Amino acid sequence: MSHTRLLFWASRITGTLWLLFLVFMVVGHLTGDANGTNGMVFNDAGEVLAFLFFPIGTIVGLSLAYKEALLGGSLALLSLVALVILRPDLLQATFFAMAVPGVLYCLYAWASATERAKGM
Numbered sequence: 001m002s003h004t005r006l007l008f009w010a011s012r013i014t015g016t017l018w019l020l021f022l023v024f025m026v027v028g029h030l031t032g033d034a035n036g037t038n039g040m041v042f043n044d045a046g047e048v049l050a051f052l053f054f055p056i057g058t059i060v061g062l063s064l065a066y067k068e069a070l071l072g073g074s075l076a077l078l079s080l081v082a083l084v085i086l087r088p089d090l091l092q093a094t095f096f097a098m099a100v101p102g103v104l105y106c107l108y109a110w111a112s113a114t115e116r117a118k119g120m
Contacts, residue, residue, distance in 0.1 A: 007107050011104035015062045015104070018058075026059070049086055054079055058102075061075030061076030062102075073103070073108075076101065077099060
């Protein structure tokens with residue numbers, strides 16, 4: 001199996017698993033009663049931005065990566081970086097695990113473009 005093919009499957013599998021997890025968590029958060037009787041409430045604009053970057057931006061990026069690996073992977077990574085800029089307290093080992101699919105998608109796009117350029 002070529003490196004490009006391995007990157008393709010690794011990015012697809014990890015991206016799909018993270019995507020399913022994030023969608024499950026967002027749906028559970030929006031429909032569950034974990035937020036009390038008022039539902040999901042944002043206290044300030046920073047919380048809204050953080051929510052838009054993660055999980056929404058990451059979900060959009062990982063979804064887009066199925067069709068455009070570089071664009072989707074980059075969007076997922078940029079969303080995570082923007083989240084950490086807004087909330088530096090979230091920079092932990094889990095952050096790096098969340099970045100794996102985006103990195104793999106970007107590496108796959110690079111390897112695929114390199115292979116096409118060489119005519120393989």
